[in-house]
Amino acid sequence: MEKVYSRTTGICKDMVSGFCPGCMHGTVIKLIGEVLDEMNVMDKTAAVLGIGCCGLNMEYMTYDNTTAPHGRACAVATGIKRANPDTLVYTYQGDGDFASIGLGESVSAANRGENISVIFINNGIYGMTGGQMAPTTLLGMKASTAPKGRIAEEHGYPMHMCEILNQLTAPAYLERTSCNTPANVMKTKKAIRKAFENQLNGKGFSMVEIVSNCPTNWGLDPLDSLKFIEEKMLPEYPLGVIRDK
Template sequence: MEKQVYKKTLGVLPNTVSGFCPGCMHSTVHKLIGEVAEDLGYLDKLVRVEGVGCCGLGQLYVSHDSTIAAHGRGCAVATGIKRCTPESLVYTYQGDGDLASIGMAETILAANRGENFTVIFVNNCIYGMTGGQMAPTTLIGMKSTTTPKGRNPEEHGYPIHMCEVLNQLTAPYYLERVSCDTPQHVIATRKAIKKAFQYQLEGKGFSMVEIVTSCPTNWGLTPIAALDFLRDKMFAEFPLGVIRDKGAVK
């Protein structure tokens, strides 16, 4: 007897080839979102609010409803959509410049209102499509096109930890930081997205899954070297794990 153990998710358009850079994790995350929504039977109710830059490339691949929010406004647009169609499964897909810099106000205030949607926050510490500028999450000493000598805390401040920032608020229901560098971590990311979506379907309110990823192109590293950097430096600055889970069984 043959048994199918894996199939491509219907959440991603068939016959597409990922155009993301080698070593980028966006395509993995897109796959996971599609798989989870499919598992939950919610692909036809799934609504994506995507940011600009590389996050906005996702529109070429996903098979479900989507719109593009102006830079930083994902949580505001998602607020409007979800409030008007509570039966939809709504998520924003945002990078670190989008969510933590220009969209800081929209993100924090949506979280503080406990808006019932899910934020998928892809944190690679740098602006991708615009060409490698410093992000609010850029590590100390890390070179970018706008910090050619490396991020200097005296001039540029320190990396912002969004999960921890939102953890200061009362309303958010679930905050977890994950990665996609190993099969184990991919499975953990899948579980985290599923948990966040389930909480949304249960009406629990705001959830954010922060996925710490690599950007070999703008880091100027090979995909393999970028993984080493991710594990050595990024995880040290942004430790993986559950920051808050109000639904956890005690």
């Protein structure tokens, strides 16, 4: 079983991961912990977790965190940050949370240029509740609410949150990464660090979208889920820096 604590820093609790085998949440939360530790800011960090598998991360955090009502993480983070400007505040949200039920809060926080950092996990479906279609579901991709696959005429097209937020004036930094290869894991870590450093430097809204997997609800074993990311997700959601003010 995968251990979710950081071997180098011991920042997350030393316990067995409760995530499904191959799920990227464990990898990302470990990267966040490493970055906070390397920046020596864990004592002044507050995480705002979205609802869903994202929220399970509270089990592995030894620093301040709270869970926001579904979709409202950016609004809750706004309040925490404005009341505590010296606190490093980040949200950790799935696509159901950030791009669907929370779309209004997400776009509005970005549009205001709130000085917060968003870690957005795009796994193409609602994970915790059984693989329902999300705004990010690929065309043709099966979901429990779209058993024949997503059809544009009925369900619309996949939504690209980095590109949508790039239409706004305020955001400081938008990057899309993945953790499907060791090199991409390191790029994701660098992007997370940049999003946090931007906030400490008062630059405003930063978001890292991480193209992720959900082997359980995709019905794939962990290795095949990485193949699915490479072959299907990344052509729709190309990696790279979308904005760096």
